[in-house]
Amino acid sequence: MQVVFRVDASHIIGSGHVMRCITLAIKLRQRSPVQCLFICRDHEGNMASYIEAQGFNVALLENNPNVKNNPLYLSWLASTQAEDAMQTLATLKKHNIKKMTLLVVDHYSLDSVWESQFQGCSKQLLVIDDLADRQHQCDMLLDQNIVPSYLTRYQPLLPKHCKTFLGLNYALLREDFYHYKKKVKVRTELQRLFVFFGGVDKDNMTLTCLKAISSQLPLLDIVRVIVGSANPHKREIEDFCKDYENCFYAEQVSNMAELMLNSDLAMGAGGTTTAERIFLGLPCLVYAIADNQYLISKSLGALGWIDFMGKMQRFEAHKLQDILSAYLSAPSLIERKSTQLLSATQDHVEHFIAQILKADNSRKHLI
Numbered sequence: 001m002q003v004v005f006r007v008d009a010s011h012i013i014g015s016g017h018v019m020r021c022i023t024l025a026i027k028l029r030q031r032s033p034v035q036c037l038f039i040c041r042d043h044e045g046n047m048a049s050y051i052e053a054q055g056f057n058v059a060l061l062e063n064n065p066n067v068k069n070n071p072l073y074l075s076w077l078a079s080t081q082a083e084d085a086m087q088t089l090a091t092l093k094k095h096n097i098k099k100m101t102l103l104v105v106d107h108y109s110l111d112s113v114w115e116s117q118f119q120g121c122s123k124q125l126l127v128i129d130d131l132a133d134r135q136h137q138c139d140m141l142l143d144q145n146i147v148p149s150y151l152t153r154y155q156p157l158l159p160k161h162c163k164t165f166l167g168l169n170y171a172l173l174r175e176d177f178y179h180y181k182k183k184v185k186v187r188t189e190l191q192r193l194f195v196f197f198g199g200v201d202k203d204n205m206t207l208t209c210l211k212a213i214s215s216q217l218p219l220l221d222i223v224r225v226i227v228g229s230a231n232p233h234k235r236e237i238e239d240f241c242k243d244y245e246n247c248f249y250a251e252q253v254s255n256m257a258e259l260m261l262n263s264d265l266a267m268g269a270g271g272t273t274t275a276e277r278i279f280l281g282l283p284c285l286v287y288a289i290a291d292n293q294y295l296i297s298k299s300l301g302a303l304g305w306i307d308f309m310g311k312m313q314r315f316e317a318h319k320l321q322d323i324l325s326a327y328l329s330a331p332s333l334i335e336r337k338s339t340q341l342l343s344a345t346q347d348h349v350e351h352f353i354a355q356i357l358k359a360d361n362s363r364k365h366l367i
Contacts, residue, residue, distance in 0.1 A: 015199030199228030
């Protein structure tokens with residue numbers, strides 16, 4: 001089974017797209033003999049070394065230094081869609097890949113213009129998306145978010161034969177999350193705070209929030225502060241943590257699920273980690289640190305599954321201090337929120353994986 005991923009990471013894009021593709025690749029590898037190739041653009045912060053450390057091959061695409069900044073997410077590509085498709089096809093040829101079982105595309109800059117160039121190259125084409133803002137030519141689409149009309153918003157954007165897998169029940173979670181899910185207990189008071197704003201956090205919301213609640217940190221037993229290896233502010237954050245006996249700094253951890261399990265409240269971004277926190281019943285204060293996180297976080301806040309704190313550009317220290325004080329003084333708030341989250345979702349990922357594996361013996365790819 002030959003699977004190819006077209007996905008990017010960078011200091012601007014973040015690490016979430018690559019991380020969920022790695023999770024999917026590992027799930028496939030655990031269930032079937034599979035060869036995976038990750039095709040990524042050579043951005044600063046591309047995570048190629050990390051992907052290889054997980055046991056997967058990586059091919060890097062050269063940037064086009066002459067490409068102009070395009071609107072919205074197109075600037076993430078560092079090329080045109082046509083150029084990217086040509087480079088990707090050349091990479092497949094270089095790796096002697098003539099036919100793929102599955103081509104996975106997880107990129108806000110790519111749409112049907114790019115996808116149409118791969119007709120006949122793969123039995124199935126899977127798009128992983130969060131935005132529902134462009135046309136696709138694909139056989140399957142995964143969007144693990146809950147927003148207004150999330151079950152219908154892709155209908156005008158997809159071919160009729162496309163199968164959709166929508167909502168948090170299809171969140172791609174690593175196997176250790178399922179292991180620790182069995183050990184989750186309802187949190188009954190706030191003693192342990194977990195802080196993680198994604199693999200990059202280029203605007204340093206980690207330190208902004210920690211400084212805002214610096215006078216409240218001693219009231220907690222444990223404050224775990226996690227950063228990614230690509231975080232440009234990590235040394236500054238580490239130095240801050242050294243001033244507090246109960247504040248523990250860690251970088252690029254491999255036991256995220258265990259750390260979440262042993263926490264009572266989280267503070268972080270509205271990215272892919274949101275699904276992980278909800279799955280483990282961990283209440284969370286969430287900031288939208290990217291435009292695409294706003295609607296998703298707002299919707300989850302309306303459901304009561306997170307405390308949505310708003311956009312990071314509108315950060316208010318007193319608002320964060322007030323809600324933390326509320327949780328510290330009223331343990332029942334933590335208990336009620338944790339109880340709600342533990343019954344919020346069901347796991348349908350096995351059904352999704354089964355559909356992918358079914359493609360290994362399916363008809364030739366048709367669009």
